[in-house]
Amino acid sequence: MAQGVLSFPLASFHEDGTLDPDGFRAHIAAQLATAPGAIFPACGTGEFFSLDEDEYRQVVSIAVEEAGEAGGRVPVVAGVGYGWAQAARFARIAEEVGADALLVLPHYLVAAPQDGLVAQLERLAARTRLPLIAYQRGQVAFTAESLRRIARIPNVIGLKDGHSDLDRLQRLTLAAPEGFLFFNGAATAEIQARAYAAVGVPAYSSAVHAFAPEIADAFFAALRRGDHGTVDKLLRDFYVPLVELRDRVPGYAVSLVKAAARLRGRPVGPVRAPLTDPSAADLAELKQLLTTGLDLVGATL
Template sequence: MRQGVLAFPLTSFTEDGEQVDVAGFATHLRRHLDTGAVALFVACGTGEFPSLTEQEYRTVVREAVTVTAGRAPVLAGAGYGWAQARRFVTIAAEEGVDGILLMPPYLARGSQSGMVEHVRRVATTSELPLIVYQRDLMALTAASVAELSGLPAVIGLKDGHSNFLELQRMQLAAGSGFLWFNGSLTAEMQYRPYASVGIAPYSSAVQSFLPEVSRAFFLAAREGDQARMDELLQGFFSPLVEIRDRVPGYAVALVKAGARLRGEQVGPVRAPLVDPDGSDLDDLAALIETGLALVR
């Protein structure tokens, strides 16, 4: 996977939220590709994986592989308990994806041995490379990561806990060749602490509605332009986090609302997520204009 912006596309729904809007999704994917995304992680958190049926998941994954046509690797989310996660991995493999992002087990807190076994069961489903996403109820130890790194299919870990002491232990335990990703919410805000422990790649939700700002930050980070990073963090990303933290689920809902404000046909979020309205939507619209002004 080459260096660049890692995109986590939205899943487009019809206006009533009842069906996947395939045409809208295809347009959204092309915009990601045309604005320089180097990999597409579809049907993941930003893509509302937990709200998708198996058939909808297949539709989303198939469309992503078709539209991308080799321009960038396509990775698909998979999750829930290991038996169901294997079903999603099988579907993704049938549709020709390049890898899997394994989401945390849903509402199930397991022991370390249980979480390792969960990943092992999924990782042996196919030969697809698999990245483990730890966040929420899934918090691995260095010993567990060392064990997982020995599985042929497990190539890396995306971290959403931001426990840097434990991350250092994990990195030492996993050894060289294992991939690491900053998976914190609004990851640009934590780029520096992650980069300080050697984890530069990050997921950019902002890429889904304001790729101009997403790419500007990536370029500033790559070039070590601290002043430019500060300008973008203070002027755009920090205010975005303030709006994001007003309502649970806004980490996804704001992104989708931002895409709609910019004219994309992505539809609403599905409950239990709620779309922003009123002053939250007004503040987001104003912040988008601020972000665009910062990159003109």
């Protein structure tokens, strides 16, 4: 999965808020055509938190079907979450429709001690045959000792980090057994990709890939070949301004991505409540920023 950008596709909705399976299928096919390292349907960018179980089944099924049509070379890692009991229900669906693995999103609402964080994964792991990648973000943050414990759970294979605490992350990578996977899951992960790679975590997720795979892939390629001039230019002129726009309104981490996809003609529709679509002024700024980014890599809007 470190051989390409990790794709987190958007959920597709009609204007009335209902799921648009055909739009999602087209979006997934376009994402797969760029050969990402893996595809993660029904996660944060895919508005997992607003899908019911039937919609979740449709979304993950379509991702698996389209990955199969693309030759089955791209792993499909479906999101699951809430408490372990509900996560197990989603895991059962993902397993039934053929997902390759699961990303365990942070549990709902409450803070918990380390023993509870470990127990959450133990209970979920006991109820699915699929490999699990834990996602530490928000109220979930593992210590090195807890990392050793979850790494001993047979089907827990990795950790995605969204805290960007590189001191803690380095301690976790050193505590992990050989072959345990780590992923950079910071918001707009490209901003910190070099720093994460320096502590042994080169693989990262890219929200930009959902609307501009040309930009995401150009950044990834420049980073891999050590072209720091190109990396810096993309960061300075595209990624940093995107983050500054994203940080204006809660939820823009998803809303802006979806709006940018619509600007490029992708059939993804609006966000669902409690998220809101960008204002007209922010949308105009996003369009100009997207044009700038595409110009930098020789692509078009």
